[in-house]
Amino acid sequence: MLTYIKLAWRNIWRNKRRTLITASAIVFAVLAAVFMQSMNRGSHEMILDNMVRFSTGYVQLQDYRYDDESSLDNSFFFDGSVKDRVMEADPNIDMVLPRIETFMLAANDAATRGSILLGIDPEKEHRFNELRNRLTEGRFFEKDESSVMLAKGLAERLQLSVGDTLVLMGRGRFGMTASGLYEIVGLVEFPLRDLNNQVVLIPLPEAQFLLSADDYITSLLIAPGHERHTESIARTLNETFADDELVAYTWAELLPELLELFEFDLAVPKLLTVVLYIVIGFGFFGTILTMTMERLREFGVLLSVGMKRGKLALVVFLETLFISLIGVLSGVVISWLIIFYFHRNPVELTGDAAQAVIDMGWDPVLPMSFAADQFYTQGFFVFAVAMIVFLFPLVKIVTLNILEAARS
């Protein structure tokens, strides 16, 4: 085998320039494909990350009716013993975040807006999503306070600021009237537009009191030690709480529309990648075609002296593989380095583009995804192209007339 590898390796360098040009074309294809994917997926990852950290969590435990009807009536009892059961269910759970969430009217003395009241444990939220760092004005409330923090967008709409009083009106658990006056102690800027325009943050005990829902929460967010444990934790929790009318959902199950939207958004880059590889495939094919046709005589001679067609095909296959490997490995290494740099130092947007992104509630940067699969899938693509390209010499070798080849 070593001799065949040696033969194939040396054969590809018989025409160095041609091999390098072909490998460079593959490098370019890999680079372009990875870059395209990385940019698209970078934005998606940023949105998803924000969604997960500020909205759904990686895994969410709910009453089994809550998904169909997000009402306080479908909240569930949560105390220390439930927390202990959750934590003990799976050692990969890092922490849990109880939340109570409902729709309320938020008003000042002149205007009223619909809002999302979010009762949180401030310290745990900060540990999970660094909420404190998103404070733009005022201070971060404590757990036992009777005050609120307003999302910046909502504060602007209601023309309220720190120190003002917010009126909250709505319905508590089982139809109880819920209303209260709260001092605004801080303004928070969320990285998601919907949250930024609607959220009123309130300490969990105060929210439970306001909503007549002592010891009840609407969702328990579960933070795994590592993201890869998301699925297994959800499975374990579903087994553990099967008799408690509680259901665990992963973030992917909670955001199916968003994932579908991302899939759709990725369709164009994927199509472009396929087109790119078709173009590169033709270039690759040209090289292999030339390498084959100019060596027909050599093939004929090798078959004459006793080399089996299968062995000859193996050598040409190795040649095809080597060229594609040189291209794909170089492409992956170069793109890895470039993407690594931009992943760490994302391009900052300026001007109208930056403003448009800020308006969406996102940071004005061009995030790049560093997901491993976008690198190794290129290897798969190039290998597939190489296999298709290899069909030509394979057919040629199998059907080669030794005499005609030796005379060519």
Next chain:
Amino acid sequence: MALVRTEKLSKVYNPDTVPVHALRDVSITIEPGEFTSIVGPSGSGKTTLLNMIGGLDKPSSGKVFINGTDLTGMKDSKLIDFRLQNIGFVFQHYNLIPVFTARENVSFIMLLQKRDKKEMLRRADELLESVGLGDRKDARPKEMSGGQQQRVAVARALASEPKFILADEPTANLDSTAAMNLLDIMLRMNKEQNVTFVFSTHDQRVIDRARRVITMVDGAVDSDERRDGTNESGDSTGKGNSTGTGTSTGTGTGNGNGNAQKS
């Protein structure tokens, strides 16, 4: 048992359109240890005959036996293996693997035979020594002269320890010094190691030194001259007079039955 035997070997190209009779009922035998030239003008069928004997082409009719084995019905994959184990080839254009060194070219055939690596290298070195290229083992074909490349080709042909070697115009691309050098080597191997050589050639120098000369004309054996004094009847089609080639001292004339005579 004859090493090579052909029975009424015929080859017709384009039988359905414009038939070209490349071989007509050729029946010859070659014994072990012969040093035989197949000669004749272009288109006389000498290369076609060589290809048939080498199992590279299939006859339209007739049979080819190598050491008693009939090649004519053999499948392609078996023929490849048969050639590997029994026949050595030397080509006009040397046809060495350009990316391999002389030593690798010679040992490659033994690799195909799945021989032991150490033995392979030892034998490759020995063969290169015997063709006078002991100091050029690591040279690649492009670093060697035509004569040197053809000597590597001979070493390669011998590497598989074949029953005989077929050489198609081996000296056609060589200058006279290189050609004589190559011939000396092949003759020495023939004499010392009893290696059987069968050539197709136009080269008078090869013809002059061959111990048997089979002359082909229009696809048939016109004469079959043995320089050891034993001449055979050749042309089975009974063609008219033709000019055969004798020893280096002159040319001989074949009679009407195709018998060539040593002059």
